Amino acid sequence: MKDILARDPGTDFEPDPVIEAYKKDVDRTLIRENLRLTVEQRFEKLMRLQQFADELRRAGRKLQKPR
Amino acid sequence: MTQFQELIRVLVKGQVELIIVGGAAATAHGSARLTEDLDLVYRRTLDNVGRLISVLAPYKPYLRGAPQGLPFQWEERTLRSGLNFTLTTLLGPLDLLGEIAGGGGYEELLPYCVRLHIFEVDCLCLGLERLIQVKRASGRPKDFEVIAELEAILEERERDE
Numbered sequence: 001m002k003d004i005l006a007r008d009p010g011t012d013f014e015p016d017p018v019i020e021a022y023k024k025d026v027d028r029t030l031i032r033e034n035l036r037l038t039v040e041q042r043f044e045k046l047m048r049l050q051q052f053a054d055e056l057r058r059a060g061r062k063l064q065k066p067r
Numbered sequence: 068m069t070q071f072q073e074l075i076r077v078l079v080k081g082q083v084e085l086i087i088v089g090g091a092a093a094t095a096h097g098s099a100r101l102t103e104d105l106d107l108v109y110r111r112t113l114d115n116v117g118r119l120i121s122v123l124a125p126y127k128p129y130l131r132g133a134p135q136g137l138p139f140q141w142e143e144r145t146l147r148s149g150l151n152f153t154l155t156t157l158l159g160p161l162d163l164l165g166e167i168a169g170g171g172g173y174e175e176l177l178p179y180c181v182r183l184h185i186f187e188v189d190c191l192c193l194g195l196e197r198l199i200q201v202k203r204a205s206g207r208p209k210d211f212e213v214i215a216e217l218e219a220i221l222e223e224r225e226r227d228e
Contacts, residue, residue, distance in 0.1 A: 022215035023218060026216050034097040039095050043186075046101070046102065
């Protein structure tokens with residue numbers, strides 16, 4: 001078992017052209033921001049995001065209800 | 068909302084042997100994507116299955132998406148006769164996986180895990196490289212964006228080293 005930053009030496013990835021195409025659209029600023037957080041902070045952020053998504057869904061359902 | 072903190076804490080304190088995989092593992096490694104459930108690979112020994120049953124029982128696990136009233140019993144026999152279970156619990160959606168495609172079960176994944184200290188407990192999480200490999204092996208188009216982000220995380224991490 002390794003530290004979280006250790007590299008798995010058995011895994012070297014051949015670039016996959018499809019994945020490389022998708023990679024262009026990855027927002028690396030978000031990744032960099034997350035990498036500055038602790039793992040616990042990353043989970044806390046995810047839970048806040050879930051809460052926000054729940055609120056949006058609730059609001060969406062309310063809009064769809066017939067008046 | 069999934070109460071990751073409580074779910075992980077309850078399971079680890081109950082000495083359930085598990086590995087965090089899937090979207091939650093991606094979050095641990097730095098993913099910015101929203102994931103709704105907690106995916107865990109559990110060790111399928113009799114003892115561990117027994118611990119899993121008793122620790123989760125108070126949180127009323129039930130088959131996710133299934134109609135109410137099915138004769139689903141949260142007991143050792145149920146877990147032993149199945150493999151992967153997508154559940155609802157009072158703490159949120161939970162996927163209990165005996166195996167994952169391209170990665171195998173608990174014993175096969177163990178050498179590729181990292182130890183996390185989160186929410187005051189130590190638990191195992193699938194390492195980033197193996198997580199990518201497993202996602203690649205699954206070959207599902209819906210995972211392409213996920214793999215791209217995970218590989219970008221790996222590149223960013225290596226850039227900082």
